[in-house]
Amino acid sequence: MIDEFEELKGAGMKDVKTATVILAAGHGTRMKSALPKVMHEIGGRAMIAHVIDSSVALAPERVAVVIGDHAPEIGDFAQSIHPAISIAVQSPPQGTGHAVMQAMPALDGFSGAVLVLYADTPLVTPPTLRALASEIANGATVAVLGFTPPVPGAYGRLKRDANGALISIVEAKDATENELEITLCNSGVMAIDSAFLNKRLKDIDANNAKGEYYLTDLVELARKDDLRCAVIEAEIEEVIGVNSRVELAEAEAIFQNWKRKTVMENGATLADPQSVYFSFDTVVGQDVTIGQNVVFGRGVTIGDNAEIKPFSHIEGAQIGEAATVGPFARLRPGADLGRETKVGNFVEIKKATLGEGAKVSHLSYIGDADVGAEANIGAGTITCNYDGYGKHKTVIGKAAFIGSNSSLVAPVNIGDGAYVGSGSVITKNVAPDDLAVSRSRQSAITGWAARFRKSKQQ
Structure with a gap:
């Protein structure tokens, strides 16, 4: 991973001050578990802990975790890993944009790139996050982490112009037939310029099929302001989301293969x-x-x-x-x-x-x-x-x-x-x-075994 980071730096990646917002307010009903979804483990560590570790590897100035009021133990656990983490509560959940709104007080006075991560997307690596934040340093207002799955399905689509700049993110439920043909999809992970986030987050509305505040609408708002948005593409393994036990097992398999490879390479x-x-x-x-x-x-x-x-x-x-x-x-x-x-x-x-x-x-x-x-x-x-x-x-x-x-x-x-x-x-x-020596002295009774056998044969 260090080699990968150095390679990215060599490709012109710029350092930038970062803050992180980790979204962990979902109920995780598909897990069918009394344990909060993001507390389920991969490689012996809770999913949210993997995300916190990757975030902290960037030495962010602020880290906020957004939880639901149904699972306060998630906040306690996050702060047990890093006491400086701020906890925000989203109740009731009204979408990703609404979740980030709850974290804004923790970002007060911060200037730089705000990374929005998901506690149920545990395998995103620090080099990828660094590259995403670097897009903000390079002049982008919003940078989105995309990927190309074999079947795009219900993933949001990333619309780009002829130069590769991001135009908008369209949720699958709101997409036209032509937009559903797009194969580049949204992982949900993004970096946002803090000044723009402070200015425009309040302008997101819930005028969509789910009636929620989509953080992805920031892309269209930025385009309306004639600001540039960018896409960084990741391998699908790195952005796998976990919503069920089956997906948890899939993420575990990916993690184990990574770890095995690292051990052998070392x-x-x-x-x-x-x-x-x-x-x-x-x-x-x-x-x-x-x-x-x-x-x-x-x-x-x-x-x-x-x-x-x-x-x-x-x-x-x-x-x-x-x-x-x-x-x-x-x-x-x-x-x-x-x-x-x-x-x-x-x-x-x-x-x-x-x-x-x-x-x-x-x-x-x-x-x-x-x-x-x-x-x-x-x-x-x-x-x-x-x-x-x-x-x-x-x-x-x-x-x-x-x-x-x-x-x-x-x-x-x-x-x-x-x-x-x-x-x-x-x-x-x-x-x-x-x-x-602590045992009884050995003794022998001559002929006992033969007499015993004979008595049993009568």
């Missing part, structure tokens, strides 16, 4: 890219190998040369350089794996630190623990961290060896170099270099 290998799912904040180092069917939740960082084997689920975890995870491993929040550690198949790690070279190779649960460098945890080992009321910590020292099928009842400390015999239940601290 030097990681994905054995089967389409089966790997990333979060918006997944950080992957160079020469990392990721197997099939791996899912990353939020907050994962993977160091260089690490390997994530197939069917692993990882969230909130730090994975050190040259570490190996999986297959079929689960790393939960707070898992911190040091350099050259090994977490094998059917191992779960939660809120635990593994020192350099430590190994938990299979069939174990390590939670609320510190495991020292070069320690070895045998198969079936469990840190018994929960007593029904609180969580307690297990500390395993450097180069300690925990035998298979051991239960370590926290709080407990296993010293450096200590051994725990297989099958032990450890309830007391073990001193460094000691052997701890």
Whole structure:
């Protein structure tokens, strides 16, 4: 994305002061959800948060979010991301022009390009927004982000003159048959000169098929004032709007493909890219190998040369350089794996630190623990961290060896170099270099098995 931005700058893109208005007042009834539409997630992050992030990447002087009175939690969430965001309420909703009217007090005294974005159009990138705002710096009064879908359908059409300047935006419901033949469509995203917005926004009327105040009417008002309007065309993937669960899944697929491409371009290998799912904040180092069917939740960082084997689920975890995870491993929040550690198949790690070279190779649960460098945890080992009321910590020292099928009842400390015999239940601290064994002495009853079988055959 940085390279794309630099390329745009090289093409004559000018910097301009910006302010952003994000429209988020819709009811989202087609989502059929108690959760507000714009709070549904893509790549583990709410749609509105994606839009805020892209906006803030431009370092705007003002950011306003317009919400409906049915969902005040949207405003609270927006301000939790960036406390300087202003919240405006649109009630009842009367169209996009009316929504921007509610945000105008937050723009008082601002001079520059006002970007109008939609919280349910989450994939517009900062370089595209920068290019759109740059049109205002280059003399346009209104700049609209357009796209060419395979089927224009109900999208508003962008009418241009012979020189490519924008004449008007016609809503599909108000369009003539000839206007419906236009393939260049309106995404809704636009940049507007602040002085013109202050002067002419009040002149928009609701004389249309829906009886709403269309922000798009600003284009015709600008043309009446002999002012220039421009169009920037984006790829359709970038301007996809989300109004249903189906469209949410489509946006998720686009995001995942972008993320996969970025990860591979930055030097990681994905054995089967389409089966790997990333979060918006997944950080992957160079020469990392990721197997099939791996899912990353939020907050994962993977160091260089690490390997994530197939069917692993990882969230909130730090994975050190040259570490190996999986297959079929689960790393939960707070898992911190040091350099050259090994977490094998059917191992779960939660809120635990593994020192350099430590190994938990299979069939174990390590939670609320510190495991020292070069320690070895045998198969079936469990840190018994929960007593029904609180969580307690297990500390395993450097180069300690925990035998298979051991239960370590926290709080407990296993010293450096200590051994725990297989099958032990450890309830007391073990001193460094000691052997701890907690199991009954083995005994044998000669001939018992043969006598037992014979009794069952009678």
